Amino acid sequence: xxxxxxxxxxxxxxxxxxxxxxxxxxxxxxxxxxxxxxxxxxxxxxxxxxxxxxxxxxxxxxxxxxxxxxxxxxxxxxxxxxxxxxxxxxxxxxxxxxxxxxxxxxxxxxxxxxxxxxxxxxxxxxxxxxxxxxxxxxxxxxxxxxxxxxxxxxxxxxxxxxxxxxxxxxxxxxxxxxxxxxxxxxxxxxxxxxxxxxxxxxxxxxxxxxxxxxxxxxxxxxxxxxxxxxxxxxxxxxxxxxxxxxxxxxxxxxxxxxxxxxxxxxxxxxxxxxxxxxxxxxxxxxxxxxxxxxxxxxxxxxxxxxxxxxxxxxxxxxxxxxxxxxxxxxxxxxxxxxxxxxxxxxxxxxxxxxxxxxxxxxxxxxxxxxxxxxxxxxxxxxxxxxxxxxxxxxxxxxxxxxxxxxxxxxxxxxxxxxxxxxxxxxxxxxxxxxxxxxxxxxxxxxxxxxxxxxxxxxxxxxxxxxxxxxxxxxxxxxxxxxxxxxxxxxxxxxxxxxxxxxxxxxxxxxxxxxxxxxxxxxxxxxxxxxxxxxxxxxxxxxxxxxxxxxxxxxxxxxxxxxxxxxxxxxxxxxxxxxxxxxxxxxxxxxxxxxxxxxxxxxxxxxxxxxxxxxxxxxxxxxxxxxxxxxxxxxxxxxxxxxxxxxxxxxxxxxxxxxxxxxxxxxxxxxxxxxxxxxxxxxxx
Numbered sequence: 001x002x003x004x005x006x007x008x009x010x011x012x013x014x015x016x017x018x019x020x021x022x023x024x025x026x027x028x029x030x031x032x033x034x035x036x037x038x039x040x041x042x043x044x045x046x047x048x049x050x051x052x053x054x055x056x057x058x059x060x061x062x063x064x065x066x067x068x069x070x071x072x073x074x075x076x077x078x079x080x081x082x083x084x085x086x087x088x089x090x091x092x093x094x095x096x097x098x099x100x101x102x103x104x105x106x107x108x109x110x111x112x113x114x115x116x117x118x119x120x121x122x123x124x125x126x127x128x129x130x131x132x133x134x135x136x137x138x139x140x141x142x143x144x145x146x147x148x149x150x151x152x153x154x155x156x157x158x159x160x161x162x163x164x165x166x167x168x169x170x171x172x173x174x175x176x177x178x179x180x181x182x183x184x185x186x187x188x189x190x191x192x193x194x195x196x197x198x199x200x201x202x203x204x205x206x207x208x209x210x211x212x213x214x215x216x217x218x219x220x221x222x223x224x225x226x227x228x229x230x231x232x233x234x235x236x237x238x239x240x241x242x243x244x245x246x247x248x249x250x251x252x253x254x255x256x257x258x259x260x261x262x263x264x265x266x267x268x269x270x271x272x273x274x275x276x277x278x279x280x281x282x283x284x285x286x287x288x289x290x291x292x293x294x295x296x297x298x299x300x301x302x303x304x305x306x307x308x309x310x311x312x313x314x315x316x317x318x319x320x321x322x323x324x325x326x327x328x329x330x331x332x333x334x335x336x337x338x339x340x341x342x343x344x345x346x347x348x349x350x351x352x353x354x355x356x357x358x359x360x361x362x363x364x365x366x367x368x369x370x371x372x373x374x375x376x377x378x379x380x381x382x383x384x385x386x387x388x389x390x391x392x393x394x395x396x397x398x399x400x401x402x403x404x405x406x407x408x409x410x411x412x413x414x415x416x417x418x419x420x421x422x423x424x425x426x427x428x429x430x431x432x433x434x435x436x437x438x439x440x441x442x443x444x445x446x447x448x449x450x451x452x453x454x455x456x457x458x459x460x461x462x463x464x465x466x467x468x469x470x471x472x473x474x475x476x477x478x479x480x481x482x483x484x485x486x487x488x489x490x491x492x493x494x495x496x497x498x499x500x501x502x503x504x505x506x507x508x509x510x511x512x513x514x515x516x517x518x519x520x521x522x523x524x525x526x527x528x529x530x531x532x533x534x535x536x537x538x539x540x541x542x543x544x545x546x547x548x549x550x551x552x553x554x555x556x557x558x559x560x561x562x563x564x565x566x567x568x569x570x571x572x573x574x575x576x577x578x579x580x581x582x583x584x585x586x587x588x589x590x591x592x593x594x595x596x597x598x599x600x601x602x603x604x605x606x607x608x609x610x611x612x613x614x615x616x617x618x619x620x621x622x623x624x625x626x627x628x629x630x631x632x633x634x635x636x637x638x639x640x641x642x643x644x645x646x647x648x649x650x651x652x653x654x655x656x657x658x659x660x661x662x663x664x665x666x667x668x669x670x671x672x673x674x675x676x677x678x679x680x681x682x683x684x
Contacts, residue, residue, distance in 0.1 A: 013058060014133025015065050017126065018105075021052040022140055032149060032168065035192040035654075036297065041140060042197065044147035044299060046090070046115030051140070053126075054106045060099065066129035069095050069111065073120050074218045082109055090152065091115065115152035117144055118221035119298055121201060143197065146224060146299030154350045155224050157301045165437045166301035166348065170624065171659045172292070172435050174285045175306040175442055176341050176512070177578040178555070179431040181478050182442060185285065186661050186676035187304075188263030188624055189293040192654075196265055199272045200297045203234045206241050206276050224300050224349040225380055228364050229395070231298070233377035235291045235366035237278035243271045243290060244282035246368055248513055255280025259672040262622065262661055264293035284513075285343040287366040292345050301348035305363075305445070308431040309576075310342030312369060312513075313402035320406050320428065324572055326414045327524075328506035328559035330516040338428060340512045340555050340576055342367070342403065344378075346434070351382060354393055358382035361448070363400050372396050386449050404429030404449045412561065412572050420570040422467075426453065440678060468494045469501075471562050473573040476538070479556070480580035482609040485541040489560050489573070493529045501527040502563045507541060510557045510576070521545045526565075546579060547610055554579045582609045584619070584662040586677035594652050594681045604662050605645040606638075606673070614638040616667035619646055623661060625654040625681070638666075652681040 022041050027049045028034045033042040043049040053060075053067075060067070067082035071093060082095035094112040101108045111124070124140045147153040148163050157163055170189045177183035190196055204210060207230050210217040220226040234242045244267065247258070258281055261267060267290055270279045282290070288304050295302040311320050314335045322338070323331040344365035351358045362380030372378055372395060381400045382393065389405075391398040406428045412420040432449055433442040470492035479485030493499055503525050509517040521541050529535045546554070559574040588594070589601040604621050608614050617638045622630045633646040652658065657680055664673040 014130045014135065015058065015060060015128045016056040016135060017053060017128060017137050017139070018056045019054040020137075020139045021054070021102075022142075023050045023052060026050060031147075032163075033145070037143065037197045038194055039198070040121070041142040042145065043113070043142055044145050044149065044153075045113045045117040045119075046147045046150035046153050048096070048110040048112045049142070051109045051111065052102055052106055053109060053139075054103060056105075059105055060097070060107045062097065062099070064131055067095065067097065067107075067109065068127040068129060069093075070125040070127070071111075071113075072123045072125070073118055074214055076118075076215060076218050087112065093117075113144060115147065115150050116154075116222045118218050119145055119227060120204065120218065120221060143201070145297075146227075148299060148301050148348070154352075155300050155348060157348045161437050162301065165435075166303050167296050167299065169296075171657075172289070172304055173440060173442075174289060174304055174343060175433055175435075176285065176343075178340055178576050179308040180475060181578050181580060182308075182431075182433070183578065183581065184440070184442070185674060186262070186659060187285075187289045188265065188622075188659070188661065189289065189296060190263050190265030190268075190624060191293055191297045193265040193624060195272075196268055196293070197297055199268045200294045202272060202276070203231060203243065203294060207234050208240050224347065225351065225353065225362075227298065228295060228300060228347050228349070228362070228380050229377060231291060231294050232364045232366045232379060233375050235287050235294070236282075236368040236376055238368045238376040241276040242278055243267065244287055245278040245280045246283065246287070247281035248283065248511065252281055257281065257672070258283040258286050260663070260665060261286050262663060262674070263624070264290045265624075268293070284339075284341075284367040288343040288345050291364065291366045295345065295347055302345050303434045305344055305346050305432060305434045307342050307344070307404055307429055308340065308433075309428050310339040310403045311406035311408075311428045312337045312339065312342075313399070313406050314370075316398065316402070318402050318406045320408050322408060322410045322574075324410065324412050324559055324561070324574070326412055326419055326561055326563070326570065327504045327522065328561045328572070328574075329519055329522075330506075330508060330510070330557050330559060330574070331413070332516055337513065337515065338408065340510070340578070342513075346383065347380060349380070351380075354382065354385075358384050358393065360384060365400075370396075370399060372399075383448050387447075387451070404432065410572055410574070412570055419568075420572060422572065467569070467571055469562055469564065469569060469571045470494060471560065471571040471573045473558070473560055473575045475558075475575060475577055478577055478580050479541060479543065479546055480609075481547060481582045482543060482611060483580075484543050485546075485577070485579075486538060487541070487558065487575070488536055488538045489562075490534065490536045491527070491529055491562055492534050493532055496531045498531055498533075499529050500565045501529060502565055503527055503537070503560065504563070505539060505558070505560045507546075507556055507558045509546075510555050512555055516557055527562075544611065547612070581673055582606075584664060584673060584675035586621075586660055586662055586675060588660075588677070588679060592677075592679045594650075594679050596652050596655055596681055596683050598651065600650050600652070602648045602650055602660060603645065604648060605643050606664055607643040608638045608640050611640055612668075613640060614666040614668065617644060618665050619644060620663045620665075621646065621648050621660065623650065623659055625656075625658050626650045626652050626660060626679070652679075655681045655683055657681075
């Protein structure tokens with residue numbers, strides 16, 4: 001105990017700081033940032049975070065002492081005093097003091113950040129002011145992120161299950177293939193892997209926006225519209241030191257084939273480790289998945305979206321021309337294209353620049369297709385604007401509208417002459433989907449982009465010029481490894497006379513981004529049809545024609561041309577399909593409910609369903625929070641019908657839902673076969 005004189009003497013001394021407790025556990029839990037960084041305090045804007053200050057020798061006296069805080073981001077700073085009251089405005093920087101909660105010589109301070117504060121790394125300084133005394137300290141650094149839990153933040157999303165799925169979930173599914181045979185591809189977003197948060201902040205620092213004008217960039221980072229546009233441009237490397245280089249050439253000798261990536265963390269670590277040289281190589285799903293990781297880490301709710309039959313309208317006329325020969329072979333004559341699937345992201349934010357009716361999900365597409373305001377990025381484009389057909393809004397709304405709504409003009413040509421043409425207004429954007437909240441299945445969001453067929457708002461219809469032959473094509477059995485494919489053609493004769501018809505069918509491989517490749521199967525036959533009759537013919541595509549030549553998951557353009565032998569009237573129908581991929585078996589010996597820090601055995605196996613052997617097959621097993629690194633096994637030659645197996649011991653380090661991934665790459669084919677298995681980890 002001190003006498004009154006001693007206490008008075010101590011109060012006349014200057015206030016000195018002994019220790020700062022960042023209250024990491026409490027702050028990270030309150031701000032939903034557990035696991036995002038191992039080195040820094042990570043908090044979200046618009047929500048106070050807590051510090052405990054321990055002083056030397058004497059107590060803090062609010063009547064004579066002042067705590068003056070200074071938060072710095074780059075060369076910009078905000079200065080604010082600590083007060084005993086909460087302060088008048090939650091939109092300003094501030095600090096509230098609570099006396100002696102932990103120790104007589106300590107105070108607890110709650111630092112308040114505005115919901116519009118710029119995102120980035122801050123330094124926090126403290127100046128202690130006492131009568132005839134002052135002392136400054138650099139007390140901490142912290143990372144400030146957007147806050148979808150804060151109602152005043154522009155990225156606030158209203159429901160907790162949405163925040164868990166679109167911000168905190170580090171595993172997702174990417175959808176590929178065709179609308180009739182959707183393939184789920186597992187992806188590890190990896191936002192909790194060591195160093196990934198700091199790498200995502202490096203993306204902002206390396207951006208040309210930052211290099212040109214640092215102060216303006218820091219100030220603009222308060223706006224998720226600006227933030228998302230910067231990140232979108234930086235995911236590809238066309239204009240900057242971006243993360244990924246695209247490659248659609250099928251030659252990946254200088255890098256990693258896009259189909260072999262399984263998560264974002266490896267890509268981001270390679271980019272940072274090379275001092276920001278682009279990682280090779282990416283295609284649309286890789287660009288989108290990496291952007292999803294970055295935006296979720298920055299606190300912006302984000303989901304990966306697949307648009308099936310996605311148009312790339314190069315001339316802006318909202319019509320995609322496709323050319324075929326009279327045998328049904330698709331020709332590569334148009335600069336426009338239709339991708340079997342195209343993958344982008346949607347980010348959730350308000351749009352005060354456009355009006356509240358355009359707030360919500362915004363399309364952002366980091367795949368470099370066309371320039372936007374001079375750089376390769378796309379968006380943020382309001383999904384609501386696409387549905388309302390308001391194509392004059394920022395950013396890139398007309399381009400995104402064409403991706404889901406362009407018409408398709410199919411033209412049959414021979415010897416430079418047009419033989420037949422038809423307009424299809426329903427093919428493009430036939431299905432748009434994303435991963436469901438809390439479930440490993442697709443959610444159809446097509447009608448967020450367009451009105452349903454047959455409604456008053458959806459007035460488009462397909463057209464054909466005075467055809468007396470009606471032809472349709474139906475896929476009956478999707479091709480698969482070791483299994484034949486089959487389809488049927490139904491012909492309706494609208495005339496009151498019998499007709500002799502020539503049928504020509506053609507199946508050719510194609511790139512998912514639209515380009516036709518070589519024909520691998522074709523059929524020529526003659527048919528007869530009765531007056532006003534309906535005729536259905538069925539055809540088989542043997543798996544020997546496509547199996548290892550195309551590979552699992554390969555895409556096929558199937559077209560049929562029906563010609564009236566007497567009148568030369570023609571009708572063309574086409575469909576696109578994908579070869580179904582075989583599965584890798586993943587089985588946990590103890591079941592799917594695992595115990596943290598306990599060893600569990602996992603049996604992984606693959607049986608070769610192909611009719612030919614697989615050479616140099618490499619099986620890889622991985623899972624963040626379950627396995628350190630990757631486990632691989634190899635088979636020099638895997639005969640048809642034979643099985644390769646691997647038993648992996650996993651020791652879960654983190655609780656919650658986790659995902660095991662397995663992939664198989666083999667030499668004598670372009671396929672990458674992937675499967676995943678979900679487990680739940682608890683403490684006991």
